[in-house]
Amino acid sequence: MMKVITGAWRAPAAWVGRSAVGTAAGMGRFGQFLAGIGHALTDVRTWGPALVAQMGRIGVASLPIALFIAAFTGIVLALQASYTFTGAIPKYFVGVLVGKTMLLELGPVLTGLALAGRVGANIAAELGTMRVTEQIDALETLGYDPLAHLVVPKVMAALIMFPVVVAFANAMGIVAAWATALNLLDMTTPEFVRGLRLFFVPFDVTYSLIKAASFGLAVATIGCFFGFTTWGGAQAVGRSTTQAVVLSSMVILVLDAFWAVTLL
């Protein structure tokens, strides 16, 4: 027999119930959204022409912030490595730590988190505004599949451009660390490069780029989903934008752990 919850537990139980139903419904909508993207992928005539412009907006325009973050990360990595190793481990290990850490972790993750803010928020706000001002409905009435016209170019562009941005960020981080080693740590270029090459394997680069591509896919898909499903007015657009950034950041960290478990 079903037991009816009464008294002080009623409100929290109702909240848990509502949250569970809301989460399940949200996952259902996300599943439908992904299925719609899958179907829209076949409409290349619609999304193809918009791809290059989106690659510029999502990738090229993100380079300055990614390079800025990478440069300072490289500087700090070199200094902290030197501080940690002094007196115990040869100096050229600074290059080992900088190379491995930039490629395997900080390059893709810090860039991914920065782009979750920049790109994810931008996408969610743009699509959310289009939704509440009925521009997405207008597209539909003009015979366009809005997923093919608006969503697929963004997702494809992020999938392609995140690895490109991360590759530049990795290079910038290593160059900044090398400059720091030369100028502040009394190291020579051969010393730094020796460390850099010591444990380097080409798979490190592949791993970095796989992570970056998965982050791009997650950030763009989540941003598009929250923007596309915005319901209400300006406040709803703000809420969608926040949700997109928070969830993208969380998914990046989960994916980071997932790739470490599965690929390393």
Place this chain on the structure above:
Amino acid sequence: MSIVLDGVAKRFGTAVVLNGVSLEARDGETLAVIGASGVGKSVLLKSVVGLIRPDVGTIQVDGELVTELRRQDLYNLRRRVGYVFQFAALFDSMTVEENLAMGLSRVPGLSLAERRERVAESLRLVDLEGFGAQMPGELSGGQRKRVGLARAVAIRPKYLLYDEPTTGLDPVTKTVIDRLILRMREELGVTSVVVTHDMTSAYRIADRIAMLHAGRIRYLGTPDQIRASDDPVVRGFIDGRPELMQEPVT
């Protein structure tokens, strides 16, 4: 061919918005759907083009069952239906010309020169020649509505759906929009459904007026018939007397 709704019902959560709406817009006529704000007029109009799927009932447009169409067939049908949005819904990152050309690029067999000519012709229809290079943000409310109308008619539809075309406009601009709606019927021969709560506009443009109330069609008749109606709900709405619209609970 016409637009036929049969027993259409739609609810959002626990709120029943449409509760068995049956209505027909006959070939070549202008049908106004009136009703208080929030009564479901826009939901009704969006259901006609498949933007909202009703829970129950059927909708037939140009002989095709909208409620049964596959996605691609629905997009094909929409090429025959122009939709004028309440706040125009212009693409704000595009110029007026680009807005108008959006729908035309989906029309098969139309060359680039023909598209340009169609855009210019549609802007002429709404008296906005020379506005093609402007951005939507540079236009007034009335001009935006006219561009929205031009975009809807650029594809030369057989049907035109207007969602509150005169809301938020001054009386002079309202008259301009009403005249444009009449002109569209005369020059393009379209069948139109106009959702509005503006009675002056409804009397001016409609062949018949349907009143939506409590999820159903409460009254359907010509402008003269609705003016003479003694139904308290209809009277309450057209005379602006809410106390008449409160029906006793039975």
